[in-house]
Amino acid sequence: MSPLLAQVLGEIEQLNPEEQLEVISHATELGKPQTVTHKKPQRKWLDIAGNAPYPLVGEEAQEWVTRTRSESQQHRDRLLESQDED
Numbered sequence: 715m716s717p718l719l720a721q722v723l724g725e726i727e728q729l730n731p732e733e734q735l736e737v738i739s740h741a742t743e744l745g746k747p748q749t750v751t752h753k754k755p756q757r758k759w760l761d762i763a764g765n766a767p768y769p770l771v772g773e774e775a776q777e778w779v780t781r782t783r784s785e786s787q788q789h790r791d792r793l794l795e796s797q798d799e800d
Contacts, residue, residue, distance in 0.1 A: 726737050769775070 726734060729737065
């Protein structure tokens with residue numbers, strides 16, 4: 715603890731309870747701007763809308779849908795085949 719802080723705390727202890735509460739209130743108000751400045755601003759989806767290149771992952775949307783449906787069907791077929799073998 716720094717000597718200055720020790721001195722301030724010692725002086726606060728000499729105050730009456732009402733004055734101590736006033737010191738606490740003042741210290742709280744001093745701390746508020748610090749916490750507000752560290753808060754990240756919230757972003758909205760509309761702020762980034764349209765920033766991604768098309769097509770995003772190098773494939774058209776309909777091609778992706780067709781491919782993933784086909785892969786899912788193949789996976790289901792394999793599961794059914796393995797259940798029939800058991």
